[in-house]
Amino acid sequence: MADLRTRYLGLELPSPVVASSSPLTGTLDGLRRLEAAGAGAVVLPSLFEEELAPEALAGADPGERAGYGAGPGAYLSLVERAREALSIPVVASLNGVSRGGWAGYAGRLEEAGADALELNVYYVSSRPGLSGSDVEWHYLDVVRAVRRATRIPLAVKLSPYFSSLANMAGQLVEAGANGLVLFNRFYQPDLDIEAMEVRPALELSTSTELRLPLRWIAILHRRHRVSLAASTGVHTTEDVLKVLLAGADVAMMTSALLRNGPDHLRAVEVGLRDWLDGHGYETVDQLRGRLSQRSIPDPGTFERANYIKTLASHPASGARS
Ligand SMILES: Cc1cc2nc3c(=O)[nH]c(=O)nc-3n(C[C@H](O)[C@H](O)[C@H](O)COP(=O)(O)O)c2cc1C
Numbered sequence: 322m323a324d325l326r327t328r329y330l331g332l333e334l335p336s337p338v339v340a341s342s343s344p345l346t347g348t349l350d351g352l353r354r355l356e357a358a359g360a361g362a363v364v365l366p367s368l369f370e371e372e373l374a375p376e377a378l379a380g381a382d383p384g385e386r387a388g389y390g391a392g393p394g395a396y397l398s399l400v401e402r403a404r405e406a407l408s409i410p411v412v413a414s415l416n417g418v419s420r421g422g423w424a425g426y427a428g429r430l431e432e433a434g435a436d437a438l439e440l441n442v443y444y445v446s447s448r449p450g451l452s453g454s455d456v457e458w459h460y461l462d463v464v465r466a467v468r469r470a471t472r473i474p475l476a477v478k479l480s481p482y483f484s485s486l487a488n489m490a491g492q493l494v495e496a497g498a499n500g501l502v503l504f505n506r507f508y509q510p511d512l513d514i515e516a517m518e519v520r521p522a523l524e525l526s527t528s529t530e531l532r533l534p535l536r537w538i539a540i541l542h543r544r545h546r547v548s549l550a551a552s553t554g555v556h557t558t559e560d561v562l563k564v565l566l567a568g569a570d571v572a573m574m575t576s577a578l579l580r581n582g583p584d585h586l587r588a589v590e591v592g593l594r595d596w597l598d599g600h601g602y603e604t605v606d607q608l609r610g611r612l613s614q615r616s617i618p619d620p621g622t623f624e625r626a627n628y629i630k631t632l633a634s635h636p637a638s639g640a641r642s
Pocket residue numbers: 341342343344365366367368388414416441478504505506525526527552553554555573574575576577579
């Protein structure tokens with residue numbers, strides 16, 4: 322039977338399918354269920370910069386669930402309990418954008434037993450005076466601050482909205498990132514036209530959203546010394562195979578697990594093993610990156626070259642000639 326063992330952020334994982342940061346990873350019970358279903362690693366919900374502000378620290382109420390406002394006490398306790406109860410790597414997650422003391426919290430997460438840290442820089446710049454390079458500098462500044470605070474492996478969860486993502490990826494690696502998670506999913510607010518108000522809208526992803534991470538993983542594979550994780554749109558065995566072929570070290574899942582429950586992981590991994598066995602692969606490594614930009618005869622397929630061809634493939638395009 323095919324061997325699913327994988328390395329991510331220098332850590333040994335039993336499988337390349339990882340449960341990304343979500344409410345499912347916010348309780349010990351949820352984490353145990355994910356490990357039992359075959360998760361290669363788990364990423365805890367984020368501890369937000371806002372929860373680490375001095376005024377927030379005074380009123381935190383540690384309960385069973387960590388993340389989403391429960392405060393750092395509950396979070397550290399979850400990291401400790403998870404590290405003790407699970408044998409797969411436990412990745413803590415910090416979410417912040419500003420320059421401030423919160424970044425130093427990375428050291429506390431390391432002490433609590435986190436095997437690695439994921440840093441989600443969720444930043445929407447609406448200031449016309451701020452240039453693209455100012456925003457990039459800001460990202461790098463935050464990454465450097467967190468890097469200084471801890472020695473455990475650090476992954477940065479990125480947005481796809483950079484003018485030159487390949488360049489930014491290199492700068493993040495120089496700033497101390499050991500892994501890149503492609504991508505963070507921005508939740509765009511919607512408008513309610515009857516109530517005349519702006520509404521937060523959280524919709525789960527579908528497999529069609531996989532194309533964006535797929536392209537960038539294929540482009541970034543082996544460009545920098547950094548682990549790559551695919552996040553957004555990984556739902557099925559086929560999706561996992563695609564991101565591995567593009568060059569991802571791991572495939573992360575949230576929406577599929579929220580929709581189908583943690584046991585969905587088991588079905589995906591059974592499918593993955595069957596496919597690998599059926600196609601003569603003994604390990605995931607043998608497959609990884611076989612369809613990355615560097616491995617295919619026409620690398621332009623991942624860039625502009627395929628643009629006209631794609632548009633022309635629509636039946637209506639024939640009418641113009
Ligand atoms: C309800 C919910 C909560 C989430 N919480 C976090 C979080 O705390 N930190 C984070 O980095 N990502 C968070 N995410 C984003 C997921 O980790 C993931 O990147 C995103 O859902 C895209 O992956 P998917 O297509 O597999 O859902 C959350 C997503 C959902 C749906």
